[in-house]
Amino acid sequence: MTFPKISSLPGALAIAGLLVFPLAAQQRTVAITIDDLPVAQSGAGACAIERLEPLTRTLLAPFRKRQVPLTAFVIGSRCADELTDDQRRAILQLWQDAGAEIGNHSYSHRSYTSSPPEEYLPDVLRGDQELQQLTGRPTRYFRSPMLHTGPTPQTRDQLRAFLAEHDFQQSPVTFDNADWQFSFLLAHAIQTGDKDLERRIEEAYVPYIESVVAFFEKRSVEVVGREIHQIHLMHSNVLNMRRSEELLAMFERRGYRFISLEEALRDPAYALPNDYASGNGISWFHRWSMTKGMPNKGEPDPPQWLLDAYESLTSR
Numbered sequence: 069m070t071f072p073k074i075s076s077l078p079g080a081l082a083i084a085g086l087l088v089f090p091l092a093a094q095q096r097t098v099a100i101t102i103d104d105l106p107v108a109q110s111g112a113g114a115c116a117i118e119r120l121e122p123l124t125r126t127l128l129a130p131f132r133k134r135q136v137p138l139t140a141f142v143i144g145s146r147c148a149d150e151l152t153d154d155q156r157r158a159i160l161q162l163w164q165d166a167g168a169e170i171g172n173h174s175y176s177h178r179s180y181t182s183s184p185p186e187e188y189l190p191d192v193l194r195g196d197q198e199l200q201q202l203t204g205r206p207t208r209y210f211r212s213p214m215l216h217t218g219p220t221p222q223t224r225d226q227l228r229a230f231l232a233e234h235d236f237q238q239s240p241v242t243f244d245n246a247d248w249q250f251s252f253l254l255a256h257a258i259q260t261g262d263k264d265l266e267r268r269i270e271e272a273y274v275p276y277i278e279s280v281v282a283f284f285e286k287r288s289v290e291v292v293g294r295e296i297h298q299i300h301l302m303h304s305n306v307l308n309m310r311r312s313e314e315l316l317a318m319f320e321r322r323g324y325r326f327i328s329l330e331e332a333l334r335d336p337a338y339a340l341p342n343d344y345a346s347g348n349g350i351s352w353f354h355r356w357s358m359t360k361g362m363p364n365k366g367e368p369d370p371p372q373w374l375l376d377a378y379e380s381l382t383s384r
């Protein structure tokens with residue numbers, strides 16, 4: 069066995085690179101996080117236990133099948149009127165049985181952009197207390213509703229200090245997307261019995277998510293220099309109940325292995341400087357790139373017809 073001379077190394081590396089590339093494509097990693105438990109935007113009666121239990125079981129089935137390590141963020145006040153404590157416990161148990169770690173998404177899902185810290189921070193604590201009471205366990209992960217992390221440097225730093233003081237860890241998102249816009253419209257289509265619209269929304273969903281994933285894979289290389297352990301955000305709703313099998317298959321086709329949020333956060337990228345302080349909830353890639361002073365690049369939008377339909381419904 070002889071080693072190549074230094075002068076021939078670039079060529080050798082190029083060949084090695086070609087050989088290694090298909091393998092490297094198999095090494096992509098993503099942590100799946102699901103927000104707005106027990107359920108979001110799924111029509112009237114979604115919180116009733118008779119509907120919520122089968123919805124939750126169906127939503128979780130594709131994740132259980134693949135043993136995807138989930139982190140799931142609960143809104144403390146969501147379904148509080150419809151469910152008894154025992155029923156809420158039973159629903160959370162379904163998630164935990166599927167291997168999900170339960171995280172805190174605050175008690176009442178306030179925006180930190182529009183709520184002052186003296187209202188917002190106690191609401192975070194209340195969410196945690198509620199969860200501890202239901203699960204008997206402390207929560208370590210927190211996710212800011214709407215990814216609003218502070219509109220000014222002062223409020224941003226106040227939240228960071230508060231989370232550190234309580235041993236809560238902020239849960240970033242890299243694959244930020246608008247599944248909630250699809251879900252909003254799907255709930256409307258179901259409610260109005262518009263089967264054609266239902267089908268159109270569902271068929272457009274995973275191709276849209278894939279366009280976002282493909283965009284951020286490239287952006288990851290531009291901003292961090294490599295594809296990092298990604299963190300995907302999705303919501304607990306009928307849309308994902310119907311389309312998670314296809315969503316997970318898309319990730320697998322692109323060479324992803326599913327990892328826990330804990331493992332994802334070990335990627336040093338999540339310690340990159342992040343000076344972002346603004347009212348919008350955006351991907352951490354945008355926060356890092358803006359901190360670095362790079363020109364901004366936005367991810368792909370949902371299809372125009374869907375945005376138009378969303379706009380016309382919400383502006384009524």
Ligand SMILES: [Zn+2]
Pocket residue numbers: 103104173177213214
């Ligand atoms: Zn949320």
